[in-house]
Each structure stands twice: as structure tokens, then as C-alpha cells.
């Protein structure tokens with residue numbers, strides 16, 4: 001990114017720094033999302049993902065750095081910038097005493113939609129997210145997954161060109177997740193620019209054009225899902241023999257990286273490999289030439305999970321030391337802007 005020839009990014013963060021007391025939530029992070037694409041912001045708990053989203057959506061002020069949405073500076077022109085994006089925050093921001101339909105219609109009307117238009121749009125979204133049956137019940141009684149879906153629907157009321165989705169599928173069952181994925185793909189087809197945070201690497205792999213991996217408030221890796229997998233390109237091979245054979249290890253040694261490990265019964269050999277094409281054939285040839293009978297060969301390319309674990313040193317969850325005293329998710333503080341009326 002940033003060779004100057006491509007179109008201006010729709011979302012841009014430059015050197016964002018944010019402290020909460022002694023905690024450094026962001027230590028200077030940079031990323032950019034070109035128009036019409038989706039960026040996956042990945043990182044363990046406490047990495048700083050929501051903090052970045054809060055700054056970009058004018059809910060928190062950065063200590064340093066710059067952020068723009070649709071080319072507009074979010075600190076200098078928060079009111080203007082709010083017209084361009086929808087937000088489905090990690091913590092639901094719905095009114096529990098209103099029905100699903102009322103929640104959606106209020107979002108529409110607060111952002112200037114005519115009542116009739118707002119009603120039609122709400123009905124459309126309630127249908128899309130399978131909430132029609134519950135539409136006229138107060139959202140307090142919704143299940144977690146239903147609330148997540150309503151939250152997402154609310155962020156889409158005004159068809160914003162930019163969308164921030166902070167862990168939109170956390171807590172959803174497989175059907176709910178599929179529904180959200182379908183909605184995201186449809187939005188991309190319509191040209192919407194999306195910043196998505198997720199704990200599900202599979203989700204980033206499935207949806208994101210680019211992924212930025214964040215840990216301790218800094219970007220530790222960046223690329224397409226494919227590039228990230230290639231970066232830790234060494235794959236793994238496991239060979240199952242029909243019977244143990246003294247020459248088996250020696251036969252495959254020239255084709256692998258590092259040592260060959262044999263299982264206790266000598267029937268399974270495993271080793272790291274460069275995942276070149278034709279590798280399985282080459283292994284079988286070598287073993288065959290040595291008179292070794294092979295039952296099975298499995299070459300496993302690294303999954304995004306492997307990459308993620310390698311990058312973050314296996315730390316999926318933080319130690320909780322940075323959390324507020326009651327261990328709950330941190331809430332807004334005095335320096336945060338007003339949170340309610342942001343859905344524009």
C-alpha cells in the first residue's frame with residue numbers, strides 16, 4: 001500500500017497512540033483500507049482492536065497520530081465524519097426497553113430518515129437478519145445472538161459507505177454467523193468499505209482482502225490471508241508406513257527441513273517441509289525406491305491459526321492484568337466522546 005498511484009484509502013490510521021492510565025492500548029499503529037475492500041483487524045484479547053475502532057468512529061480521542069474516514073479527520077471533524085460510517089460496536093448499544101423494530105427506526109430517524117423510509121428499511125433488515133418474528137418484542141428479551149444481529153442491522157440502517165464491525169459474529173451460532181458473512185459479502189458487492197475485527201481467523205481468511213495482526217497495540221504482521229500463510233511457509237508432512245522400515249527415515253531426509261521424527265511404533269514419520277508442489281509424489285518415489293511400503297501421506301499447509309499463534313507467541317487471551325478491577329470489559333472514560341448518537 002501507499003505507492004501513491006492507487007485511490008485514497010477510505011479508512012486510514014497513522015501512528016495512533018492511546019493510553020488508558022498506565023495501560024498503553026495503542027503504541028502507534030498504522031493501517032489503511034482502500035475503498036470497496038475489507039480489512040481484517042486480528043489480535044488477541046486486549047491487543048487494541050476496539051480502541052482503534054473507537055478512535056476511528058469518534059468515540060475516543062487519540063493521544064497522538066491521525067485518523068481519517070472518507071478522507072475526513074476524525075478528531076477535527078467528528079460530526080462530519082459520522083455521516084459516512086455505520087458502527088456495530090463490540091458492546092451492544094441498543095436500548096433494551098425498545099423493540100427491535102423501534103431500535104432500528106430510532107437509528108434511522110436520528111440520522112434524518114423520513115419515518116416511512118425508516119420503517120421500510122427496518123422491515124427489510126429485520127427480514128434479512130431473521131428477526132421478523134421478534135421484531136415487536138423488547139430487545140431486552142433477545143438472546144445474545146439476536147442482539148448481535150440487531151446491532152448489525154442498526155449499523156446498516158442508513159446504508160453507510162463505510163462500516164466498522166467490531167467482532168460482529170462473536171457469540172453467534174453457525175447459522176447466525178453465516179447470515180452475517182452473507183450480509184458482509186453483499187455489502188462488499190455494493191462497494192462498501194469495511195473494517196472488521198474478529199477473533200476468528202477463519203472469518204478473516206474467508207472475508208478479508210487484507211489482514212493486519214495487532215498485538216500490544218502495534219502491528220506485528222500485515223498482508224493478504226495468502227501472504228500471511230506464505231510468510232510462515234514451512235508446512236508439515238506426516239507419512240504412515242505399512243510397517244516400520246529401517247531405511248525409511250534416510251529415504252525422506254533429503255526432502256524435508258530439519259529432523260525426521262518417528263513415532264514409537266516406527267510407523268509414522270513426520271517432518272517440516274517446504275510446501276513445494278509435487279512433494280508428495282517425490283516422497284513416495286524415494287520411499288518406493290528404498291523398498292518402503294506407504295499407507296498414507298499428508299502434507300499440511302499452515303493454517304491462519306498456526307500463523308497467528310506463531311506471531312503472537314501462542315498468547316490468544318491476555319492475562320487480565322490490564323483489565324478493570326472487576327474484570328469486566330473496559331467502558332468509556334471521561335475523555336471519550338459521547339457514545340450514543342454516533343450511528344449516522
Ligand SMILES: Nc1ncnc2c1ncn2[C@@H]1O[C@H](COP(=O)(O)OP(=O)(O)OP(=O)(O)O)[C@@H](O)[C@H]1O
Pocket residue numbers: 020023024025043044045046047048049050051052090322323324330331332333
Ligand atoms: N476505557 C478503558 N479504560 C481502561 N483501559 C482500557 C479502556 N479501553 C481499553 N483499555 C485497555 O486497553 C487495552 C486494549 O483494549 P481493547 O479493548 O482495545 O482490546 P481488544 O483488542 O479490542 O480486545 P478484545 O479482543 O478483548 O475485544 C487493554 O489492555 C484494555 O484493558
Ligand SMILES: [Mg+2]
Pocket residue numbers: 049050051090166
Ligand atoms: Mg475489542
